[in-house]
Amino acid sequence: MLTGAVLLVLAGMSLFLRVFFSFDQVIAEEWVKFSGVDAYWHMRIIDNLVRNFPNLIHFDPYNIFPGGEFLDKIHFFDWFLAGLIKLLTLGAPSERAIDLISAYFPAALGALTVIPVYFLGKHFSSRWGGLIAAALIAVMPGEFLGRSLLGFTDHHIAEALLSATAMLFLALALKKSPGQLTFRRLQARELRPVLGPLLYAVLAGVMLGIYIITWQGALLFLFIIFVFFLVQFLSDLYRDRPSDYLSITGVLMFLAAGLIAAPFSAALQNLLIFAAALVLGAATVITRFITARRLKPRLFPLSLGAMGAVSLAVFYLVDPDRLIFVLRMFTIFVPTSTSAATTLEMQGLFFPGGAFSTAIAWGNFNTGLIVFPLALVLLGYRFIKQGQPGPGLMIVWSLVILAATLGQRRFAYYLAVNVAVLAGYVSWEVIRLLALRRSPGPPPVGRRRQAAPKPGSAANPVLLSLSLLLVLGVVFAPNVPQAIDEARREHFGPPDAWQKALLWMRDNTPEPFPDAEFYYRLNNTPDQGFSYPDTAYGVSAWWDYGYWITRIARRIPSANPSQSPRPIKKVAALFLSQDETAAAAMMQTLGSAYVVLDYKPSSTIFWAILMWGEKPEREFYDYFYTQQGNSYIPERLYFYPAYYRTLAARLYNFDGRAVTSQQPVVVSYEDRVSAAGVPFKKFISEQAFSSYYEAQSYIDRQPAGSYRIVGNNPYISPVALPQLDRFKLVYSSEETVSQASFTVPEVKIFAFD
Incomplete structure (x- = not known):
């Protein structure tokens, strides 16, 4: 009773942390602002799903123009939330009710995660260890907190809750099964001693199956569990222990998961689930053969390796493309795509931006960063000494999730569960x-x-x-102020300027479809492609804002955070266009009637646009180095004329107006190469002129040396720019930002004629 009361208090504390401090940022009288761009993708689906419940849209023409986007069936998170909304509103939800319930949903899931974490901590240590683990997960900062805050309506926190619960049931299934769950007892129908492990195995499979239909990348945990079973098979074989329980538990778990996932998952994913069950069955046959013949245990991994090699060879011969697709799943550990380079959450835990730093890791786990490896060492010693499946499961689970988090910091929301449980274990x-x-x-x-x-x-x-007091002071207390500070900060929700601009667009631009109710239409997968009406058009903005445009403005973006490369590259080419003719041609290719810009595409994310547009930075701007002692410092940033001619700069920085040459600067420099072989420009001098003509004349008179005409302010062009006749500024936000000594509207909308 007392433990239950403490858990209730911890869950309430967790919910309070996630709601109270961010309430004013998320919920206002006129709107609800969700956190994170992907939350708006989910809200678009939920809008449609609530209207058509339980039927899920399979094709969404609102996601990208032209072409739309196909949706898979992996949407348990959206389906469950939509059903909850229908239930709580008695089947008649208003837009406000949908927004409010959806905003609270991730915070509630974050609070519920306290429960499986407690039981995991109790399983691996004691009731005290479980309570400490539950208290820690309730206040742990970083990705776990950020993805369970009020308004972060994304499936990530559901992944953490479901995967932790699945692993809890698996751990409970393995706790008593080594000496009880055998094929002999099943054949003799001795159900009483095996009923508990069998029930937990089925529950583990059910939770794993629900997890699989919640996230496309759920094969990560299938891999973790599969690797654990193979490790435990080998451990039991070396200790001459029976391993029937592993085969029975694993096969039953994977079959239960596969039956739930089969109607929704892709055929390849279903094949991998049932193949995992088949391999575990084969592992039992191999171990029995080795034991009966008294062969060396090392034949077990050799036999499985040979089977795996043959299977991969056959797979490659039958369907090489699918095999490559499966192997690419492992790139989550070392992402190398353009998206990984330009997306914050896909950067490494210890190498954000390519430079080593412990700040991100410490911000996620605080002192848990120190306790975690200590706990792994203690559990590793326990596993080596005793060989029990519980410690083995936690070690494999923690190491694989650690590897994923080292590759992509976003997976820290998974690792938080492991850190909390292991911190509870060490604390006990x-x-x-x-x-x-x-x-x-x-x-x-x-x-x-x-x-x-x-x-x-x-x-x-x-x-x-x-x-x-010592344990709580070291493990628990340091997280509280950090978590409160993080909960108070805004987490990637749309600023007021964007919210108002997109609501203006919704009310003041033509509907792309015959009527506004088309937004709720249940569209099935078109056989020959979707046929847009003549009234349809796109809205060009950088891909970060695509889901905002779909859900808030109910218009169709040219690109969105799905990171489909072709649309993003087209928008990048549009923003980097060097003249109006090229820009107009790209607008017609995209089918766009509007361009929406804030300050970022021409400043803080301009480098990302160059990367997607496959253009070198040094074509548009460059850092010039000055010598300080024995080293060179990138002290001066200059913009080349090509930067000012980009459509992004001409629209946002200059509103598409004609601009005369102002304050051109001639910089003289030397091309150098660093000791590491990296070329750079050594700054020598600069000289300002009143016109581009004077600057060019000065360069022409120089007998030798390297000179460039540059600008040192992105809002003052050193080159003349003609007026853009086909782009018209139709909206400027009241909210402003300070940029390079100028105060400018934060968001601008341009109509294209």
Whole structure:
């Protein structure tokens, strides 16, 4: 009863943290602002799903223009949330009710995660260890907190909750099954001793199946569980222990998961799930053969390796493209795509931006970053010494998730569960060593003693209190101020300027379809491609804002965060266009009638546009280095004329107006190569002129040397720019930003004629 009350308090504390401090940023009288761009993709689906429940849209013409986007069936998160909305509103939800319930949903899931984390901590240590783990996950900052805050309506927190629950049931299934769950007992129908492990195995499979239909990348946990079973098979074989329980538990779990996932998952994914079950069955046959023949245990991995090699060869001969697709799934550990280079959450945990730093890791786990490896060492020793499946499961699970997080920092929301559980485990070991002492056993036979104590552990109240304070002070307390500070910060929601601009667009631009109700239409997958009406058009903005445009403005973006490369490259080419003729041609190719810009495409994310547009940075701007001692410092940033001629700069920086040459600068420099072989420009001098003509005349008179005409302010062009006749500024936000000593509207909308 007391433990339940403490858990309830911890869950309430977790919910309070996720709602209270960010409430004013998310919920306002006139709107609800969701956090993270992907939340708006989910909200678009939920809008349609609530209207057509339980039917899910399979093709969305609102996602990208032209072409639309196909949706898979992996949407349990959206389906469950839509069903909850229907239930709570008695089947008649308003837009406001949909937004409010959806905003609270991730915070509620984050609070519920306290429960499986407690039971995992209890399973691997004790009730105290479980409570410490639950308390830690309730306040852990970083990705886990950020993805479960009020308004972060994305499936990530559901992934953490479902995967943790699946692993809990698997751990419980394995706890008593080694000596009880055997084929002999199943054949003899001795159900009583095996019923518990079988039930937990099925529950683990059910949770794994639901997890699989929640996230496309759920094969990550299929891989973790599969690797664990193989490791445990080998461990039991070396210790000459029966391994029937592994085969029965694993096959039952994978079959249950496969049956749930089969109607929704792709055929290849279903094949991998059932193949995993088949391999575990084969592993039992191999181990029995090795044991019966008294062969060396190393034949087990050799046999499985040979089977795997043959299977891969056959797979390659039958369908090489699908095999390559499967192998590419492992790139989550080392992402190398353009998206990875330009997406913050896909950067490495210790190498954000390519430079080593512990700031991100410490921001996610705080002192857990120190406790985590210590716990792995202790569990590793325990596993090597005893070979029990529980520690083996936690070690494999933690190491694989750690590898994924090292490759992409976003997976820290998974690793948070492991860090919390293992911190609880270490904390319990500290408490046990400092505050608990073994009580004496019963007296010898024949010796009279009243109320003889049972053997066990007795606590010294003073030492127990001190050890609890020590553990909570080291493991728990440092996370609280950090978590509160993070909860107060805005997490990638649309600024007011964007919210108002897109609501203006919704009310003041033509509907792309015959009527506004088309937004709720249930579109099935078109056989011959979707036929847009003549009234349809696109809205060109950088891909980061695509889902905002779809859900808030209910217009069709030219690109979105699905990161489909072709549309993004087209928008990049549009923004980098060097004249109006090229820009107009690209607008017609995209079918766009409007361009929406804030300050970022011409400044802070201009480098990303260059990367997608496959253009070198040094064509548009460059850093010039000055010597300080024995090193060179990138002290001066200059913009070349090509930068000012880009459509992004001409529209946002100059509103498409004609611009005369102002304050051109001639910079002289030397081309150098660093000791590492990297070329750079050494700054020599600069000289300002009143016109581009004077600057060019000055360069022409120089007998030798390297000179360039540049600008040192992105809002003052050193070159003349003609007026853009086909682009008209139709909206400027009231909200402003300061850019290079200028105050400019934060968001601008241009109509294309």
